[in-house]
Amino acid sequence: MxxxxxxxxxxxxxxxxxxxxxxxxxxxxxxxxxxxxxxxxxxxxxxxxxxxxxxxxxxxxxxxxxxxxxxxxxxxxxxxxxxxxxxxxxxxxxxxxxxxxxxxxxxxxxxxxxxxxxxxxxxxxxxxxxxxxxxxxxxxxxxxxxxxxxxxxGWAHLQPIRGILRQYAVLRQGDSVSRMREGLQYLVFIRDKHAKYFEDNPRAAAYVDGLLKQDVRYLVHEYLNEHWTxxxxxxxxxxxxxxxxxxxxxxxxxxxxxxxxxxxxxxxxxxxxxxxxxxxxxxxxxxxxxxxxxxxxxSPRLTPDIRSRVEAMDDLFFSVTRPGTTLPFQTNLGVVTSTVQGPIYQTLLETIGSGSMRMSEILATPKLSSAPKEELARAVDAGVAMGLFDFSSGPISDQTYDASKPLVIGCAFNSQLLKNESLSGRALALASTLTGTGYTIGDFDASILDELVQRGHDQLADRVDARLVSSGRSLQEEEKPVTDVARRSQLVKDACDRFRTTALPQLFKLGIVTNA
Ligand SMILES: C[S@@+](CC[C@H](N)C(=O)[O-])C[C@H]1O[C@@H](n2cnc3c(N)ncnc32)[C@H](O)[C@@H]1O
Structure with a gap:
């Protein structure tokens, strides 16, 4: 200790x-x-x-x-x-x-x-x-x-919540989880009885509701350590x-x-x-x-011009985050809503729309040759910042999957995650060697994927439904568990259809799923 x-x-x-x-x-x-x-x-x-x-x-x-x-x-x-x-x-x-x-x-x-x-x-x-x-x-x-x-x-008005929560919890009995549970009850009590701090800081009062939805083990590590700055x-x-x-x-x-x-x-x-x-x-x-x-x-090595920058990072690839995106494209990044539009972005969308390209290849595209290279690279970077484009450590696949062939998970790490953590109640990230990062899917989608890979497309929804029932995990609608059997079956079928049309093609592009 x-x-x-x-x-x-x-x-x-x-x-x-x-x-x-x-x-x-x-x-x-x-x-x-x-x-x-x-x-x-x-x-x-x-x-x-x-x-x-x-x-x-x-x-x-x-x-x-x-x-x-x-x-x-x-x-x-x-x-x-x-x-x-x-x-x-x-x-x-x-x-x-x-x-x-x-x-x-x-x-x-x-x-x-x-x-x-x-x-x-x-x-x-x-x-x-x-x-x-x-x-x-x-x-x-x-x-x-x-x-x-x-x-x-950002933490200024929330810091006192941590302070009072910890001060209350350390005086309780039991392990950190039970102390935290009691601390949360206390917070809700003083908030609902209109403690002046919460009246004066309405965002802090709303923040308490967010705490109640979090995993209590996460809250223990976030709030109960002796030191917190x-x-x-x-x-x-x-x-x-x-x-x-x-x-x-x-x-x-x-x-x-x-x-x-x-x-x-x-x-x-x-x-x-x-x-x-x-x-x-x-x-x-x-x-x-x-x-x-x-x-x-x-000891940084700086890349002051575009040539040296491209040389240093040309093993990264750029793609369109959601193929089929059209302009103007709007995104809210917290404080500002930004709009992407204009001819450079239109041409960039067409250029990298179907696969992925290195920065040097983008800059050398004839259709973009009239734009200064610095400006073009800046547009790619700003496009990434606004979520229009994505980057990866390698080229993403431009192939589409063949539904008539079996599907395979090539990576042992991903297979064991699907085997052990489908329907765990927590999202899970599957590793993509093409992008060099993880791709997060819901635990329910993970069970659909596991069934697809293990036993193919036949009666997929029935199998997923049976697996759901035996796991004891329930589907939610409007924040309530679905108890009606027919409704649950319909929701499972819709989820399987959605998975096949949206998530599966993406997992295929990322090389997480391949055809045998
Ligand atoms: C809030 S958790 C973050 C864990 C992980 N980075 C993540 O984001 O999922 C902080 C971690 O730091 C570890 N830790 C705290 N003090 C440490 C120390 N002195 N030496 C090594 N690990 C420490 C804790 O055990 C804990 O797992």
Missing amino acids: SSAAGYVTDVAYVPGFYPNLAPSAIRYVASLNRVAPPKVDHGFNYLELGCGLGRSLTTLAAANPTGQFVGVDINPEHTALVQKDIDRGALKNARIVTADFAHLPNDLPTFDFIAMHGVLSWVAPAVREQCIAVVKERLAPGGLFLVSYNAMP SFYFAEVASMFRGADLSFAGSLPVHTNFWDLCVRPEFQELFRTTQDRLVTEAHKDFCANTAFRWDIFVK
């Missing part, structure tokens, strides 16, 4: 896959901020600090067979479950280490990528120092470090400056475009600010940022 330094260890965390941890995502963001990302074509080393149940680690290891992945966590219950996933998925390129950050094994290499998600805000100041020391010592020159944390000012961006930038790192951008991609994060009336102010660190601080205020995913680089 002492080496956990106040971090909860009596209750295991919940599994979750976070696509922001994918090497392709981290590399792409660095490249759009003019930092050459580490080369990955001859293999790379990746470390995740505080990997929890390791679903990001194992999914990314399965999706990037040329990378070597190491996860570290102090909680042996967590690491045992990660090891189980590694064994079941036959992941030869993944290793899990049970250790605290101050006592990592001596045989670790230096890393091209280090990721630390959901740790910095929740550990003691001394443990933060240990994390900084690991990054300083273990990140290779040119390597990228991804860190996420609770951010100010939300940081201003400038504090985190200064912390990692101590590890010789400089800021190289943030995720999601749109956060690198301040004009997509702040309302038009603020934009003139931003246009005149040259310093990126200052811009980030103001952006967080204008967008009321509550959570940040920052990328830092050690």
Whole structure:
């Protein structure tokens, strides 16, 4: 317990896959901020600090067979479950280490990528120092470090909820889960009896309802640790400056475009600010940022012109997120609703609409030759930021599946997930070696996929329905369980049809499902 330094260890965390941890995502963001990302074509080393149940680690290891992945966590219950996933998925390129950050094994290499998600805000100041020391010592020159944390000012009005919840829960009896349950009851009580804090902060009052819908194990790790801090961006930038790192951008991609994060009336102010660190601080205020995913680089090699940038990232591929998308395309990124339109985007949609292309191929397209290359690359990046385009570590397939042939799941990691976690009540991410990341599907869709792969299309809906009944998991309609048998069968049939027309073609394009 002492080496956990106040971090909860009596209750295991919940599994979750976070696509922001994918090497392709981290590399792409660095490249759009003019930092050459580490080369990955001859293999790379990746470390995740505080990997929890390791679903990001194992999914990314399965999706990037040329990378070597190491996860570290102090909680042996967590690491045992990660090891189980590694064994079941036959992941030869993944290793899990049970250790605290101050006592990592001596045989670790230096890393091209280090990721630390959901740790910095929740550990003691001394443990933060240990994390900084690991990054300083273990990140290779040119390597990228991804860190996420609770951010100010978005947490300002919510921070007292954490404070009172923990103060109440630590006085209760039992394990962290039962303390948390009692803490939640107390919060609801004081909110419903109109405690002045909640009256003065109506968004905090509404936030309590959100807490009630979360997995209680997640809430334990989020709120019951002894240490809990939300940081201003400038504090985190200064912390990692101590590890010789400089800021190289943030995720999601749109956060690198301040004009997509702040309302038009603020934009003139931003246009005149040259310093990126200052811009980030103001952006967080204008967008009321509550959570940040920052990328830092050690000894960066900069790519000031488009030629050097393309050279550094031309192993990434761009595709249209939803084929068939037409312009104008509207998207809301939290604070601003953005509209994509105009001839460049129309031609880009036509150019990459049916498959995927490297940036060099896009820039060399004759139909786009009249546009300056910088402008074109910027349009691709902004298209990615707005969700019109997607990027991947390899080309996605342009083939369509043949319904008359059997379907196959090629990857052992995906097969075991479908076998063990269909209908678990939690979404699951399947690894795609084509894109280098995971693709998340619902647990019910996972059971449809598993049935399709195991026993084909015949009487699919009946089989899925029988599986649903035997699992005890119910379908919901208007937030209520469906008890009528005929209605349930109809919903299952509709879900199977929808899966075959929408999810299955996508899984096929991503190479997760193939024809035998
Ligand atoms: C909130 S969880 C995040 C888990 C994972 N990154 C995710 O997002 O699913 C934080 C993790 O850090 C681990 N941790 C906390 N303090 C640690 C330390 N001093 N050394 C190693 N791991 C630690 C915890 O056991 C826990 O699994």
